[in-house]
Amino acid sequence: xxxxxxxxxxxxxxxxxxxxxxxxxxxxxxxxxxxxxxxxxxxxxxxxxxxxxxxxxxxxxxxxxxxxxxxxxxxxxxxxxxxxxxxxxxxxxxxxxxxxxxxxxxxxxxxxxxxxxxxxxxxxxxxxxxxxxxxxxxxxxxxxxxxxxxxxxxxxxxxxxxxxxxxxxxxxxxxxxxxxxxxxxxxxxxxxxxxxxxxxxxxxxxxxxxxxxxxxxxxxxxxxxx
Numbered sequence: 001x002x003x004x005x006x007x008x009x010x011x012x013x014x015x016x017x018x019x020x021x022x023x024x025x026x027x028x029x030x031x032x033x034x035x036x037x038x039x040x041x042x043x044x045x046x047x048x049x050x051x052x053x054x055x056x057x058x059x060x061x062x063x064x065x066x067x068x069x070x071x072x073x074x075x076x077x078x079x080x081x082x083x084x085x086x087x088x089x090x091x092x093x094x095x096x097x098x099x100x101x102x103x104x105x106x107x108x109x110x111x112x113x114x115x116x117x118x119x120x121x122x123x124x125x126x127x128x129x130x131x132x133x134x135x136x137x138x139x140x141x142x143x144x145x146x147x148x149x150x151x152x153x154x155x156x157x158x159x160x161x162x163x164x165x166x167x168x169x170x171x172x173x174x175x176x177x178x179x180x181x182x183x184x185x186x187x188x189x190x191x192x193x194x195x196x197x198x199x200x201x202x203x204x205x206x207x208x209x210x211x212x213x214x215x216x217x218x219x220x221x222x223x224x225x226x
Contacts, residue, residue: 057072176217
């Protein structure tokens, strides 16, 4: 098993995930490779969720030679993936390689950088667009955002995802890099969510950015600057 319980979060420790993340951190990694890396990391994380959290069932199949028993993963048709625009787009592209039949939702949410952090270390959040499928009790819901910094954006996103919906069987918050402060904030606000991340970094700087982090994932993936 390559998902380890670290108290405030579960850490995906797959060696290939760590390798890809190291390449993403490198300032020399250019846009195309950075974007491909996020796709690859999303695929690895998807497979780890399947292996670590989803049940299998025995089925009978007919091979060209005889009848035999095999295993299938249960619940692959009951997956909802929520893309937190914009940085999560390539990350979700990778997840969809693991869950090709997933229903998809999109939320555009961003923090007000000009306002800065308040006394509790949170930012005001603007939610500009929400399009979500219905969620059923048997669903596995994965809310994906490569960076979990203060947790302000994710808390606002989860509020919209869960609003008026039944509690799903599994609710995952998936990130590539997380700050301890963000994990605590989301865990306190939505205790039913399981927080999955590839790395828990050291801290947030005074501007609310993850250190050591990997920079602005959206800017690096889409070759834009603030």
